[in-house]
Amino acid sequence: xxxxxxxxxSRMLGPAEAEVxxxxxxxxxxxxxxxxxxxxxADRQVPGMRPHLAGCPACAEEHASLRALVxxxxxxxxxx
Amino acid sequence: xxxxxxxxPCLPPAPVPSPVARRPSRLPPAAxxxxxxxxxLPGSERPSRERxxxxxxxxxxDRGPAREAAVARLHxxxxxxxxxxxxxxxxxxxxxxxxELDDLAVQAADDALVSVLGKLxxxxxASRFTTWVYKFAIVEAGVKLRRRxxxxxEVTLQDGSWEQFADHxxxxxxxxxxxxxxxxxxxxxxxxxxxxxxxxxxxxALNGIPIDVIAERTGSSRGALYKTLHDARRKLRTxxxxxxxxxxxxxxxxxx
Numbered sequence: 001x002x003x004x005x006x007x008x009x010s011r012m013l014g015p016a017e018a019e020v021x022x023x024x025x026x027x028x029x030x031x032x033x034x035x036x037x038x039x040x041x042a043d044r045q046v047p048g049m050r051p052h053l054a055g056c057p058a059c060a061e062e063h064a065s066l067r068a069l070v071x072x073x074x075x076x077x078x079x080x
Numbered sequence: 081x082x083x084x085x086x087x088x089p090c091l092p093p094a095p096v097p098s099p100v101a102r103r104p105s106r107l108p109p110a111a112x113x114x115x116x117x118x119x120x121l122p123g124s125e126r127p128s129r130e131r132x133x134x135x136x137x138x139x140x141x142d143r144g145p146a147r148e149a150a151v152a153r154l155h156x157x158x159x160x161x162x163x164x165x166x167x168x169x170x171x172x173x174x175x176x177x178x179x180e181l182d183d184l185a186v187q188a189a190d191d192a193l194v195s196v197l198g199k200l201x202x203x204x205x206a207s208r209f210t211t212w213v214y215k216f217a218i219v220e221a222g223v224k225l226r227r228r229x230x231x232x233x234e235v236t237l238q239d240g241s242w243e244q245f246a247d248h249x250x251x252x253x254x255x256x257x258x259x260x261x262x263x264x265x266x267x268x269x270x271x272x273x274x275x276x277x278x279x280x281x282x283x284x285a286l287n288g289i290p291i292d293v294i295a296e297r298t299g300s301s302r303g304a305l306y307k308t309l310h311d312a313r314r315k316l317r318t319x320x321x322x323x324x325x326x327x328x329x330x331x332x333x334x335x336x
Contacts, residue, residue: 012313019310022302030211
């Protein structure tokens, strides 16, 4: 058996990589999203964020929503 | 499942509040025509992010009418973010009436406003101020939504649904391997985790109960529960990696 994990196993075991905590995720979520939308390498600037979002469904939902909202607001009148 | 899970197999549903007891807002009512639009920008130029952030902070720290207007404008942004989040997750609350849903949005915006105003000194300027405040409303709305969606449901901390992870779409050989891995994982859950880690792992990773729901029912916090889940997952990864069944956890420890 190789160590190629199934999606189901990966979901249960979470990320193998080092990750930030939920508190640190919240603290830096806005910075991470702005970096992402600016085309800057957010994962390099905020290490451990991407693995955490893969392992924590609640934080991942909030990341997706914040990113979508900021992107939508940027496209609206006044760009913000 | 045994251990703590057997001792506390089930948590009662959260109490259902009286029908749409709308909480009065702690904020002044919006002016006719709604909350003020963002401050008009000089000409067609947008201020730099730093300037915009500073304007927000200055206005919110002002002791005069500028603060009142800024707070009202801020609440408008927070309410927009809360409604945005609830709109995205509407499917999870299909049984909730629109009026109650909007009440959730107002509650989330009000709570987010209190948090933002209490944490102004924590804003480091690493993002736009508006992005920073949006996250408070989105998180407040998300937490309220998850808890409301599970309000009348019992939360089971045992008897995880292992069968749901069986991979039925693959070859017989692959299914056998998958079943073998799941059986090894199940054994590792029993043998390597503490009772508390086992309960948290089963509830979150196996049964998929939202972490905010478990936090509410157990009096814990999202951060504390995820730390427990994280430690449990690392133990399981180490155990399965020793048999070549999973990738080993990266040794660099970022968590405090």
